[in-house]
Amino acid sequence: MVSVPDTAHPLAPAWLATPGDANDLADLVWPASAHRAGDGALVVGGARATDLAERFGTPVLVLDEQDVRDRAARTRAAFDAATARHGGSARVYYAGKAFLTSEVARWMLDAGLNVDVCSRGELETALAAGVPAERIGFHGNNKSAGELERAIGAGIGTIIVDSDIEIERIGAIAERLGACQRVLVRVRSGVHADTHEFLATAHEDQKFGFSLDEAERAVARIRALASTSFVGLHCHIGSQIFGVDGFRESAARVLALHERLLAGGDVPLLNLGGGFGIAYTRADDPAPIEDLADGIVDAVASECAARGIAMPTLAFEPGRSVIGPAGLTVYTVGTTKPVAVEIPDGSAQRLYVAVDGGMSDNVRPALYGAQYSARLASRAGDGAPALVRVVGMHCESGDVVVDHEFLPDDVAPGDLVAVASTGAYSAAMSSNYNHVPRPPVVAVRGGEARVILRGETIDDLLARDTGLHPAHTEGER
Structure with missing residues (x-):
């Protein structure tokens, strides 16, 4: 379903509709299994985002394994049938x-x-x-x-x-x-x-x-x-x-x-x-x-x-069409900041929501101006839809995670925010910019979760520094 553009908010792009419910999960954007539990927490692959964050920390990239498998099989079947x-x-x-x-x-x-x-x-x-x-x-x-x-x-x-x-x-x-x-x-x-x-x-x-x-x-x-x-x-x-x-x-x-x-x-x-x-x-x-x-x-x-x-x-x-929609990244909100922006007839407000990741775990917004969708993941918000920009923790003004989105206006520090469709080209293009360790990738299926790509630690980063580990000689890789 494609939303009808709504330019009621002067800072919102023409393609972004103001949602009736800033907690909804749009079809096609989120993993096939994604839904909200009775208490409003996001669930994917039978696993609650709150439990995943507690167990693996944040950021964490979550892959709905069954969704990936189904998309791969569906793709193969589609081309087999078309050529046959x-x-x-x-x-x-x-x-x-x-x-x-x-x-x-x-x-x-x-x-x-x-x-x-x-x-x-x-x-x-x-x-x-x-x-x-x-x-x-x-x-x-x-x-x-x-x-x-x-x-x-x-x-x-x-x-x-x-x-x-x-x-x-x-x-x-x-x-x-x-x-x-x-x-x-x-x-x-x-x-x-x-x-x-x-x-x-x-x-x-x-x-x-x-x-x-x-x-x-x-x-x-x-x-x-x-x-x-x-x-x-x-x-x-x-x-x-x-x-x-x-x-x-x-x-x-x-x-x-x-x-x-x-x-x-x-x-x-x-x-x-x-x-x-x-x-x-x-x-x-x-x-x-x-x-x-x-x-x-x-x-x-x-x-x-x-x-x-x-x-x-x-x-x-x-590649992207097989694994992209089956992934999402869960972050923890650290700070929020309302920012007044001048417009021709006065000013308008955008809420900046800063999370504990950013361009090191998903560089596509900074590199391509890619757009993403986000939702509260630890609960359903009670507030009215507010135009937000989800930003990262890196020392770059271009460190944007989601450029334009509506979230409930009661989003606050400590909330979990999930960004959809990150299965492709997020972990694959991740970096250690600002000496930030890369997050783990976790597969979920039938309520079970397991790490399929270990997250890095500060010790992993320091281990490569030959000033701290002189046993590493020039030329070693």
């Missing part, structure tokens, strides 16, 4: 960059997904979790020789090549190891997704992949090497995309290249990336994954039919 209608097949890779631990990797395997990685650390996590190497895809625009040697030596399924140098690097390593490495060529289709500039990755002036013209030369070189096997094209147009139009146009352009490449041999696979959007606020209206799958696959099938070519196996790489 056209006599084809699909592969779904979970984009580990959204958030990856050994537990999450195993959830993906259980749901029938493969895993996409883009660093040595992500690769080692997937392998250690038991993901078969042949079910891993390896991304990145600057993979080192060491990373490639480890990947090829492990028998990785596919490497997505990003440059001429990388083609030669892979070829030499694979030849030395006696392997023939399967590779995809990443291309820029020139389609600029309707998203933040930093999240759109298919336009020409950026670091990823080959242009459509350059790709033919790259494929010819791969085919000429005995130690590399060209298996298809890859194109990712961006992130947080709600519709199918960008995918449709990008697929049409990439399939024109695909058709030309068929003259030189098989092109069995087309990977169209991921980037499916989620609802961070009630103003967001993402399409169901089934609709996206049907729309994208139908567009590919139609384009292939028009060109008289067989539809290749299609691959997709969702």
